[in-house]
Amino acid sequence: DGGITQSPKYLFRKEGQNVTLSCEQNLNHDAMYWYRQDPGQGLRLIYYSQIVNDFQKGDIAEGYSVSREKKESFPLTVTSAQKNPTAFYLCASSIGGATDTQYFGPGTRLTVL
Amino acid sequence: GENVEQHPSTLSVQEGDSAVIKCTYSDSASNYFPWYKQELGKGPQLIIDIRSNVGEKKDQRIAVTLNKTAKHFSLHITETQPEDSAVYFCAASFTGGGNKLTFGTGTQLKVEL
Numbered sequence: 001d002g003g004i005t006q007s008p009k010y011l012f013r014k015e016g017q018n019v020t021l022s023c024e025q026n027l028n029h030d031a032m033y034w035y036r037q038d039p040g041q042g043l044r045l046i047y048y049s050q051i052v053n054d055f056q057k058g059d060i061a062e063g064y065s066v067s068r069e070k071k072e073s074f075p076l077t078v079t080s081a082q083k084n085p086t087a088f089y090l091c092a093s094s095i096g097g098a099t100d101t102q103y104f105g106p107g108t109r110l111t112v113l
Numbered sequence: 114g115e116n117v118e119q120h121p122s123t124l125s126v127q128e129g130d131s132a133v134i135k136c137t138y139s140d141s142a143s144n145y146f147p148w149y150k151q152e153l154g155k156g157p158q159l160i161i162d163i164r165s166n167v168g169e170k171k172d173q174r175i176a177v178t179l180n181k182t183a184k185h186f187s188l189h190i191t192e193t194q195p196e197d198s199a200v201y202f203c204a205a206s207f208t209g210g211g212n213k214l215t216f217g218t219g220t221q222l223k224v225e226l
Contacts, residue, residue, distance in 0.1 A: 006156075040122075040218065040219075041218055041219075042117075042202060042216035042217050042218045042219055043157070043214075043216045045213060045214075048213070058213070059114075090156055090157070092156075099144060099145035101147065101162065102147075102159075102214060103159070104149075104158070105156050106155055107154075107155065109154075
């Protein structure tokens with residue numbers, strides 16, 4: 001099966017702990033993205049990567065970090081500096097350009113207790 | 114930066130009726146406009162998209178129209194069915210915009226029997 005996988009589906013962490021969300025794709029896409037979704041709001045871009053070993057901040061990057069060591073993988077770390085980390089996190093990928101279709105994974109719901 | 118406004122935030126229709134969701138965008142350089150459907154607890158799925166060189170696009174019961182002069186685009190669903198109930202998001206991006214899709218805040222569509 002081709003697609004984007006995110007794990008785990010649900011994640012619970014204590015306040016003050018860093019946590020890493022996984023995103024893997026086997027679509028051979030160059031670009032990958034992380035979005036945050038809160039109730040009643042649209043998707044907000046956290047980070048994106050257009051190519052391996054390169055990534056850029058999105059609109060709400062504070063308190064998050066990413067890496068892109070492999071084309072297939074784009075993990076997101078939610079650090080203790082993120083003031084309100086409880087949210088639904090979505091990973092997406094596209095062939096590469098701004099006007100290429102973005103395909104989304106199933107999401108990870110993070111709850112910080 | 115780009116700003117996308119989406120209306121209405123909630124929409125209830127009777128099964129078989131049509132549903133229309135409207136979005137406006139701020140950046141006249143935007144040239145790609147996808148629509149996503151998101152079911153509860155899942156990632157968004159692309160249902161249709163339109164590019165700025167086209168005024169209308171149809172796919173079975175779904176159509177999207179684009180008015181570049183007025184900077185707005187709309188999603189039309191005809192003969193609605195209960196399985197159309199979901200949250201719908203519009204988005205906009207433009208070449209040179211840093212691979213960034215800007216999303217609307219979503220419309221919760223409920224199709225009632």
